[in-house]
Amino acid sequence: MLCLSSEQEPPDMQCEHLHPGRPGGSLIEDVRRGLLDSPRSIPCKYLYDEHGSKLFERICETREYYQTRTESGLLNDACTSIIETSQPEQLLELGSGNSSKIHVLLDSCRKLNLDCSYMPLDICEQAVTDACRILQHKYSWLEIRPMVGDYIHSLSSLASAPGRRLYVFLGGTIGNLEGPERQCFFAELLAAMNPGDWLLLGADREKDPTILNAAYNDSAGYTARFNLNVLNVLNRELRADFQVEQFRHQAAYNTRLKHIEIHLVSQQAQRVSLQEMKADVHLHEGEKILTEISRKFTYQGLNELLEQHQLQVAHHFQPDNQYFSLVLARYSP
Numbered sequence: 001m002l003c004l005s006s007e008q009e010p011p012d013m014q015c016e017h018l019h020p021g022r023p024g025g026s027l028i029e030d031v032r033r034g035l036l037d038s039p040r041s042i043p044c045k046y047l048y049d050e051h052g053s054k055l056f057e058r059i060c061e062t063r064e065y066y067q068t069r070t071e072s073g074l075l076n077d078a079c080t081s082i083i084e085t086s087q088p089e090q091l092l093e094l095g096s097g098n099s100s101k102i103h104v105l106l107d108s109c110r111k112l113n114l115d116c117s118y119m120p121l122d123i124c125e126q127a128v129t130d131a132c133r134i135l136q137h138k139y140s141w142l143e144i145r146p147m148v149g150d151y152i153h154s155l156s157s158l159a160s161a162p163g164r165r166l167y168v169f170l171g172g173t174i175g176n177l178e179g180p181e182r183q184c185f186f187a188e189l190l191a192a193m194n195p196g197d198w199l200l201l202g203a204d205r206e207k208d209p210t211i212l213n214a215a216y217n218d219s220a221g222y223t224a225r226f227n228l229n230v231l232n233v234l235n236r237e238l239r240a241d242f243q244v245e246q247f248r249h250q251a252a253y254n255t256r257l258k259h260i261e262i263h264l265v266s267q268q269a270q271r272v273s274l275q276e277m278k279a280d281v282h283l284h285e286g287e288k289i290l291t292e293i294s295r296k297f298t299y300q301g302l303n304e305l306l307e308q309h310q311l312q313v314a315h316h317f318q319p320d321n322q323y324f325s326l327v328l329a330r331y332s333p
């Protein structure tokens with residue numbers, strides 16, 4: 001990651017806030033529907049406050065978390081072909097985080113003399129502004145339009161802009177979306193896309209459960225801290241009184257459902273008060289709160305998922321060990 005010295009003042013980055021095109025997605029609604037009901041859950045987007053986003057970066061650097069380095073290797077090898085095929089005028093990255101993977105695509109645009117702007121979108125405003133300041137410093141010619149919002153509910157508000165777009169959705173993040181959320185995501189995405197736009201999707205693959213379980217239980221404990229941090233988010237945003245040390249991180253691959261399930265497990269019977277909502281949560285010892293799922297795909301399953309949504313697969317890149325997929329698909333309604 002590029003660091004700025006104090007003499008090199010980066011430009012200010014103002015983020016545009018996207019408004020949901022569909023109902024849902026506010027913390028209070030999500031907590032009422034998920035945490036106050038049974039089985040208990042909290043949507044995974046709340047894991048990514050400023051501190052959670054920093055912890056996620058640490059996870060990406062761990063030995064066990066093969067996803068980031070595998071996907072980055074694929075991107076390095078395939079970037080020229082991706083840009084030559086898609087010829088983008090805008091790169092729109094969903095769940096952009098620290099935007100570290102976009103650099104190779106921007107370098108390829110430059111090499112191929114393509115004038116391309118960059119639109120990062122993430123739920124964490126601090127992550128977007130930090131990433132954009134670094135990008136603007138490195139690529140002074142680049143037009144950047146930073147955005148904050150929820151990619152499940154807000155993408156249709158980006159519809160009907162001129163210029164061919166390459167939507168970039170990396171990090172295996174698609175695996176966090178299942179059922180109605182995934183349907184909503186694709187409906188919003190297709191409402192934003194014009195025919196001839198492209199999607200570059202990075203997705204994790206089914207593999208030996210030992211490797212998967214290790215990736216979500218790194219020995220340095222970053223994933224555990226990342227998971228537990230969501231309780232600090234609820235304490236801050238909802239004036240709740242979760243005692244973080246009374247919970248334990250648990251992540252395990254469900255071989256039947258083909259996904260990792262990440263939970264927080266209550267270590268004792270306890271009552272937690274959510275003052276902002278004038279509500280209490282009564283947890284029994286061993287009770288679990290689901291905080292994330294991460295689906296693992298097959299090569300064929302990914303192709304079918306995209307084709308079902310009128311996204312025609314042009315290239316499907318994978319490494320020799322088939323740990324991860326990078327798929328480039330064209331919107332062809």
Ligand SMILES: C[S@@+](CC[C@H](N)C(=O)[O-])C[C@H]1O[C@@H](n2cnc3c(N)ncnc32)[C@H](O)[C@@H]1O
Binds near residue numbers: 095096123173
């Ligand atoms: C698994 S990380 C991937 C980050 C980065 N794209 C990468 O490949 O390393 C998921 C990213 O999506 C963001 N995110 C999670 N849920 C979101 C949502 N509903 N809307 C927008 N961004 C979201 C997180 O803040 C985080 O930056």
